[in-house]
Amino acid sequence: MMYTIIDVETSGTSNRITEISIFKYDGKQIVDEFTSLVNPEVIIPVYITSLTGIDNVMVANAPTFSEIAADVLAITEDTTFVAHNVNFDYNVIRNEFKALDIDFNRKKLCTIRLSRKLIPGHKSYSLGKLCAALHIDIVGRHRARGDAEATVVLFEMLLQKEGAETVFNDFLKKTSKEATLPSHLPTSVFNNLSDKAGIYYFKNKKGKILYIGKAKNIKKRVLSHFYSKAQKSLDLCRETSDIDFELSGSELIAFLMEDAAIKQHYPEFNVVSKRAPKAYAIFSYEDRKGITHLAYNTLKATPNALQTFSTIADCRQYLEKMCTEFELCPKFCHLQEAVTQCSHYKITTCKGVCCDTETVNDYNARVTAAITYITESKQDLVLKQKGRNAQEEAFVLIKKNVYLGYGFVDKSEQITTPEDLENFLIPQKDNLDVQKILRTVLRV
Template sequence: MYSIVDIETTGNGIKGNRITEISIFKFDGHEIVDEFTSLVNPECEIPYFITGLTGIDNAMVRDAPKLEEIAPKILQITSDTIFVAHSVNFDYNVIKNEFKGIGLEFSRKKLCTVRLSRKLLPGYNSYSLGKLCSAVGIPLTDRHRARGDAHATVLLFHKLLRTPDAEPVFKTFLNARSQEATFPPALPKKEFEKLPATPGVYYFKDAKGKIIYVGKAIHIKKRVLSHFYDKTTKEIALCGETAFLDFEETGSELIALLLESSEIKKHYPKYNRAQKRNIQQYGIFSYEDRNGILHLAFNKIKMVPSPLAIFYSPTECRIFMEAFCEANGLCPKYCHLQENITSCSHYKIKQCMGICTDLAHLEAYNNRVLQAILTLKNSSSDYFLKLKGRTEEEMAFVSVVNGMYAGYGFVPSDIQVKEPTDLDFYIIPQKNTLETQRLVESFARKNSDRIIEVSQEKLGAW
């Protein structure tokens, strides 16, 4: 037994959507055995553009029953049935959320006539209800009203039940473990099946092939599937527009992150919101106090005119300062890793060669600070990051020139790399941005073993 459903709503996103009309036909596979249709008072204003589409205005629903008044009838007529709708996830999730709001649970097995039609009636340009019904000769009256659309869906469903190979297709779609009902209605399964289980960047495209979302993943296939299971308003809207998928393998997460950033700025996809925020920078600086002691500290970049090094979070600054302080025998107190103390007792740096308790060695300590600063300034600004390739037969790399991200590339493993120019043929130049600079520098600090320094036109151990 099936309950074939259509709803009209206020159109304010899935979680904010309120039902204004509902129509349910109880169908046994041969004929309609029961029907329930009703306007619903959404208890909120109906937007003008929705009224223009459906014809339902505030006056029409003012005296209509509220959802809690008709909820028992909806539960009764759909009980022990399979919930069927055109683009079923929309109707089902709106009803489920509305019921949750009045303290009731709504759970039914479901079937989507869009996905069934794509499988059993292939080859049509559009699978929207109006265009599909017109193409297959199904009458559709009162378009964008719940009863008219629900009745047309009944006729379409009747046709689908009687197409060749309908039985195994229906069984597959009803299998609880099947991913079919989860896929966006306009997305052919073959689009998902072509995705690899490797790191890279993936693209969601609409019916015209326009990129509407770019993402990165360590496991592309698994990450894309997670979008289909996500029931937030944004994800449901994204999946509702997705008709094609594309991808580019990168071999490593770092290159995936860099490529994602570049592609977002290139295409400005509709559903990408990340990387449109301002990134706060922090700078390390030195100063001399009234006792003549040289300090190292960090602050927001606008407060640091000539930073010795730039970072992208206070945590990154602190981690670097701890390592720098320990490596150069500096005092945690005067590196501002501890505040309001007379002598340092840092949890990590156990042996302090500083002057926190003895100012007699002021000159020697300041010289050590100056030497550490000099080392920091003279550190190589040209280097490569050696990374895993897309296959076993290649290596990947990220190029940094004059401290700036310059691009990435892939080089065959059997190529001998001795000089920087050996990689010129393989590099894919990229524009440096604040985001990519942050990604590269953060990775380099955490993965020093991946750095191949460039010195006097030679490479370190490639």
């Protein structure tokens, strides 16, 4: 079998190649080499230069990737792509080809995963530390040629290990997940993941939580991260060394557990979910003519909020519902602005307070009824859910439209009233994200 052992240096965040080194290896010796600086066509940040020594001046007259693409294709053709943390190097190169509208597909082997299998027991499998432990010299650390050459020596060692042929063949099978899993993630950790509903935690080598997700099938959802070619997923997988999980029983409780966990840990890869959502609210006030208005604004700017929402659209939709049910005027519910008389395309039930054909007192009486409905029609709900196992049931508890949390109850327990459930409640904080989750379920 023919292998190409490869290392690339990149521009950092933009992940454009600044240097590439490829050694073609026939299982016994190096038979060809291609090494080149590459003009990434972006600015190389200072922190990358301090790591690799490659600066903007060095690559100014270097070929662009499009100019060396044919050389890379030729030397890697009909070979197995080998690298230390192969998914990183492979996807960087594949993305460079994708920008040129060229498909790049090669079989892959990862020397980190091979090393974990064939030479277990090392504290670290980073190239520098592993090579130091194995007494492999790296001439030019963090330069493509130096790192690739050291990887060749490591690869030769791995080929000579007992059982190497079986391990290599297993890793190269199309059904094998070894080339798909993050390089630093032990296969046993992935194999131990559940195929049930719950949340999962991606962690780095220090145990820091990087990302929290939810799923109906944890194992299947986690695997989808490894197949993703999105840059965020590639960065996440490169740092992942462990994955933990918690079962939820149902998808709804998984949603709620995920929201609480993200707000507790604020993982760096959960950018959108950890943002504090902007809240909006409906309130009432009386104008100079004595007419009671229903209006909406941001929650911070709202005096005595009657009901809160996550978007202005939700506010308007709710006000349209109130207008229809209580025959209110769209103008005085702020569904129409800068008009003397209402002429809403959908709501035609206004009795004429806006054009003086109805008294203010009669109109305000209906507004008062609407306000009473809004404030007093809040529900107490127990949402029964599937438990985490056959002997268990789960629930979500809501009182007066306020989410209190969820819980799990053994089926042998005697539960006769909602108050009995409070002994099993795992208390949680209510927030706009939770309200949005529950509103979807309740269709409110």
